[in-house]
Amino acid sequence: MNAPSLSIGDFEVHILKDGIYRAPIGDVIHARGEEARRSALDAWGRPEFAVDVNCFALDGPHGLWLIDTGAGTAWGPAYGKAPAALRDAGFSAGEVSIVLLTHIHGDHALGLFEGDKARYPNARLLVPQGDLAYYGDRAILDATPPEKRSSFRTVAKLREVYGERVEAFEPGPVLYGLSAIDLPGHTPGHSGFLIRGDPETLLVWGDVVHLDTLQLADPAVGFNYDQDPGLAMRSRRHALESAAGENWLIAGSHITGIHRVERRGEGFAFSEESNA
Known part of the structure; x- marks a missing residue:
């Protein structure tokens, strides 16, 4: 089955679903403390959540680009579907x-590897400068508990496998028709990508939101894998306010489909319109 797609400017954007991420609802945190957290969990009313793990293929005048790559085979058989989705869309890895990368967490970056080889042998890798600097810093690595070093290992493997093809980007224009938006907090360099067209513009916002029903209504809801929860909350609100104010379409690594954001009361919601 072909991947859902949408035309934005000079690009055909294909959503590639890599798998489903499942986690206990206990991973939820709240910026206003435990009482607000319990209220959010009561509103959710479920013991766990399951969300899409998405990547995006951009077919444009300067070739085929990917935003994120999924988890590959590193996280088990529930993941690693993105390459097949890419083929279903009519493309090969060599193209x-x-x-x-929005950031270098495993469900975004480990799909770059096929064992110890590059899954995308002809690709340059553009990685947020903030993530490369932080997770490439030996002193920070040495001060980090072993169980929290996976992103450091990912950066090391990126450099080992892709070598000089690993490049850093800063917020602002990155490539033709595409700009990076600084959305830190989930990781130091976490970024979204703005794809401008006429009349539509699409923001691919990475991990700004995991659970749309909770976090749009209350952007203070976060997760314990946000490295800086307060900063992640501010980035989430900034992305939601920008998307609503500019009438952008949005797509997310853990959001099903493509949506518009509207203000609703003290928070936000997806509008009834959905494009994919």
Whole structure:
């Protein structure tokens, strides 16, 4: 089955579903403390959540680009579906000329590898400078508990496998038709990508939101895998306010489909309109 797609400017954007991420609802945190957290969990009313793990293929005038790559085979059989989705969309791994990462968590970056080889052998990798600097710093690595070093290992493997093809980007224009938006907090360099067209513009916002029903209504809801929860909350509100105010379409690594954001009361919601 072909991947859902949407035309934005000079790009055909294909959503590639890599798998489903499942986690206990106990991973939820709240910026206003435990009472607000319990209220959010009561509103959710379920013991766990399951969300999409998405990547995005951009077919444009300068070649085939990917935003994120999924978990590959590193996280088990529930993941690793993105390459097949790419083939279903009519492309091969060898055609990918650029891979952009929103951040270097495993469900976004480990799909770059096929064992110890590059899954996308002809691709340049564009990685947020903030993530490369932080997770590439030996002193920070040495001060980090072993169980929290996976992103450091990912950066090391990126450099080992892709070598000089690993490049850093800063917020602002990155490639033709595409700009990076600084949305830190989930990781130091966590970024979204703005794809401008006429009349539509699409923001691919990475991990700004995991549970739309909770976090749009209350952006203070976060997760314990946000490295800086307060900063992640501010980035989430900034992305939601920008998307609502500018009438952008949005897509997310853990959001099903493509949506618009509207203000609703003290929070936000997806509008009834859905494009994919």
